[in-house]
Amino acid sequence: MQVSVETTSNIERRMTIGVPAQEIDQAVQKRLQETARTVRLNGFRPGKVPMKVVKRRFGDSVRQEVVGEVMRDQYIKALQEQDINPAGWPKFEPKTMEEGKDLEFVAIFEVLPEIELGDLSKVSVEKLTSEISDKDIDNMIDNLRRQQATMKEVKRKSKNKDVLTIDFKGFIDGEEFEGGAAEGHRLTLGSGQMIPGFEKAIQGGKAGEDMEIEVTFPDDYHNEDLAGKPAKFEVKIHKVEEPQLPELDTEFFKKFGIEAEDEATFREEVKKNMERELKQAVSNKVKNDVVDGLLESTELDVPAALVDQEIDRLRQDAVQRFGGQVDFQQLPKEIFQEQAERRVKTGLLFQEVVKQNDLKADPAKVDEKIQEIASTYEQPEEVVAHFNSNSEQKSQIESSVLEDAVVDFVLDKAKVKEKKVKYEEAVQAGQPQR
DSSP: OEEEEEEOSSSEEEEEEEEOHHHHHHHHHHHHHHHHHHOOOTTSOTTOOOHHHHHHHHHHHHHHHHHHHHHHHHHHHHHHHHTOOBSSOOEEEEEEOOTTSOEEEEEEEEBOOOOOOOOGGGOEEEEEEOOOOHHHHHHHHHHHHHHTOEEEEEOSOOOTTOEEEEEEEEEETTEEEEEEEEEEEEEETTSOOSSTTHHHHHTTOOTTOEEEEEEEOOTTOSSTTTTTOEEEEEEEEEEEEEEEOOOSSHHHHHTTTOOOSSHHHHHHHHHHHHHHHHHHHHHHHHHHHHHHHHHHHOOOOOOHHHHHHHHHHHHHHHHHHTTTOSOGGGSOTHHHHHHHHHHHHHHHHHHHHHHHHTOOOOHHHHHHHHHHHHTTSSSHHHHHHHHHHOHHHHHHHHHHHHHHHHHHHHHHHSEEEEEEOOHHHHHHHTOOOO
16 A cells, blocks of 8 residues: 655645555455355346356446445555544545556545644633622522413503513615514513613503504624614504412422422522522633633634534534424534534644643542532432443543633633622623533
8 A cells, every 4th residue: 555645734634545456356356256146136046147247237336335445444544554633534536446457546634733822821811700689589589480470461551571462563764674573472571582672662552552663773783784773663562461470489489399488498599509500600701711712812723524523513402402393404504613613623722731731630520510410409419329320421520620620720821800790790691602
């Protein structure tokens, strides 16, 4: 086998491989003999089909099959000989594959990039601090009650938190615009579901009322054709409903998995959950800032094969979120491209920080994280036992702890600025980036 490797970019390689004709021809002949023993053709007894007939009927397809297997096997062998670590599977381009001639083919593939980390001291991280007030707990309990609320239709003017059933139609410069109309839409006033000003403008409207309102799309609106433009909406209010909130009793508490006899105990459990959420949000915000800093300070070529693999994972996740009702192939790759590239870059950069600094997942922190997860279940000891007996599950925890170690390492060198914010702002800022 003859091998030559050409570097065509920072991460792309073209490997040309030559295989002697005798090796291919012998493999083809052996496969044809196997075919002759098993093939059934009209006019011939099983196992008695002449080789020239077998070759005429199956020679081309057998040769293609053998060449495909040889290219795969020789490519893997060549990678080992050349000590090359590819990122994904290659594209094969046969150059010669005729009978009696040496096989020559090109394998085009990508390799993992060589990474030179940027100056970590220039990475800026904003670390949020927050406290959970009684008002925050009140708001959380109010949200929980609204999740379990029943609706009562009312004839009065609508007010904040009411649910309206409306038809609406939007116009810009007197012309309807795409996506600006709906019928039978249920809208909770004050939810922020619509563009700024819309909900406030229809608050006070009653069932059966027709309204015309004027609003302006935000300058940063996701649809650039609408961003910053004034619009008029024709709104028809069909129904106004008022939420009927459930009582704070033991039956209500159990709906959220909390065994409490009184409101004070329930509030304490709610506060514990909020503290866990706050801690996770602060951690997520720090990690997002660390990732942003690494990405900004380090130039990095991304292997397309790894991005494609990540896109497939994201598409599968999306299918599961839709309850399997959406076909995998119906989701365009483009909508996941940016997210997939960020994930791949992040993974490569974290791996490089781990490698350069010999970071490890601290076993004590692995146990601590397992205990933290288990504490949210009714039988925590069973959860701990499950993680410790399931190597795959425990490996995921170890990977998470190792990521935390990378974040801590970067934080030690980065410019960290603390900022005190309200609970809701901290939770919102800490939403994980998809």
